[in-house]
Amino acid sequence: MISIWEARRMALEEVRPLGEVEVPLDEAVGHVLAEDVASDVDLPPFDRSAMDGYAVRAEDVGELPAVLEVLEDVSAGSFPRMPLSPGKCTRVMTGAPVPEGTDLVVIEEHTEPLPDGRVRILKAGKENVCLRGEEVRKGEVVLRRGHPLRPPEVGLLAAVGAERIKVFRKPKVAVVATGDELVDLGKFPGPGQIRDVNTHSLLALCRSCGFEAESLGISRDEPGELRRRIKLGMDGADVVLVSAGVSVGKYDLVPEVLEGLGVRIVFHNVAMKPGKPTLFGVHSRGVLFGLPGNPVSTVVAFLLFVEPALRKMAGFEVGELLPLKAVLDGKLSNRGDRTALRPCRLLRDGEGWRAAPVQSHGSADIASLSRADGFVVVGEGESLGPGDVVDVISLEAGCSRLREAGG
Known part of the structure; x- marks a missing residue:
């Protein structure tokens, strides 16, 4: 054998x-990409605000507090009509384009609206501006052939306009x-x-x-x-x-x-x-x-x-199976000439795992698996006791791939 x-x-x-096969993007999750995909736009496609607040020039907030005139409000989906000029600022929402001349966005919490429509800047912190193309440049390959497609990858492909993609069947x-x-x-x-x-x-x-x-x-x-x-x-x-x-x-x-x-x-x-x-x-x-x-x-x-x-x-890279390491809570022995796989319950122990043997009446006992998370690997003629470090193969379908070298 x-x-x-x-x-x-x-x-x-x-x-x-x-x-x-070619599939619509919304059917791609769980597949493996069968082509390189490049972006058709810069990401972000324009300089945009990372926070709700006021787009300002750095020189206008060099001394605080500073009072500035508000030119306009810009929400996500709209575009600024006027560039910034000395003593002026623009109110922007998260994700909105910032006007030309913006150095930073002062968050709402660090400002105070005034009755005359102006705003007092109390504190200027981080830039809070995402620059055009700082995430992805137009024409850049964002995902390569062989990449598994999870929900984050589907979101990225949507952002770069990949309406249909090639995947492994x-x-x-x-x-x-x-x-x-x-x-x-x-x-x-x-x-x-x-x-x-x-x-x-x-x-x-x-x-x-x-x-x-x-x-x-x-x-x-x-x-x-x-x-x-x-x-x-x-x-x-x-x-x-x-x-x-x-x-x-x-x-x-x-x-x-x-x-x-x-x-x-x-x-x-x-x-x-x-x-x-x-x-x-x-x-x-x-x-x-x-x-x-x-x-x-x-x-x-x-x-x-x-x-x-x-x-x-299905196109996934599959390597050598590397069982999970756990500390045994109990005794297990194998007097046979084959590797034994004994059901166990996996318990978190700090950053590691403990494996508690589950009573089983043999290979027909499907009820025992409802109480188990995995199988302790017991070698031929091996006896194991409490505290021994053992190999465990996860019962949860799909978890083994997380412990594959290269998988």
Whole structure:
């Protein structure tokens, strides 16, 4: 079996960013920019006031207090009609253009209006003037290809007039659940049956990471139906997630069906617990993950392998996973020959973290994850005690990318 880190590396080596698409700016958040974008204007486009106050010449406020005549009021969206001259000032609002000759803006709090319409300047502090082009010059590249687009970047693109932009296309994901024992949510489980948990967990995991996913329903443990549903996903999606059927039992039919569909298996079985049967394969139109049937195993495999692959396909830079460091509150041991991932609760401790083990009844115990924030990594044959510094992989989908070198 291969290690977690080797499996992750192998999966990432097989995927590439998808093609480019043009989208309206308001649909760009969460994508990665696929072109350089230059500004069509100076930012700010004119000398403007940073505060509500009075635009003045420096020489008129050299000695304080000073009384000045107010020429006009200028609000945001209007433009001064007159330049400043000796003994004159202009009242300006935040964001408004300042008149020619302005050296500084005296804030309202440092002034006193007089009955005759003039204003007394009591104190002159900072300049409070934003100069034309001090943020961005016309023609300057403000964002380059490969830059992830968050709300601040969308705001910047709006400021430079980028109404439509090219981004990397996000992968389409299809989810296939397998198992004769599974029933849809609308049905009460009969004898020997359970509700389909993994479909909904995987859809939620994808969406919480910013990727849309579609359920192709539940396939019974029958080769023909399994082949039909998986092929439907391969034909219509970039990534297919097959839940269960990847182990070595009599009804674990997925590997054989994939072989018949021309899928090249890159790896099958990873030295980790839970999640050992995890499978990854590629075909001419995309990639496929075979995920273990137990719900905790499915979540673990998604965070370790699926999420980084989806991000790379969407154009994000994905590097080596660097787990969070935390101080262990409790005892954990691993007597097996695979890396163990034990659920834990993460607690803030000053500038660091503490990891408190969460009681779990195994990889089928989905309820334990509702009390957990992550998984403590316990090496083969390792025993850990209170105060030990441990590695933690975050349970929250998407958080792992914050700890990726280069991601």
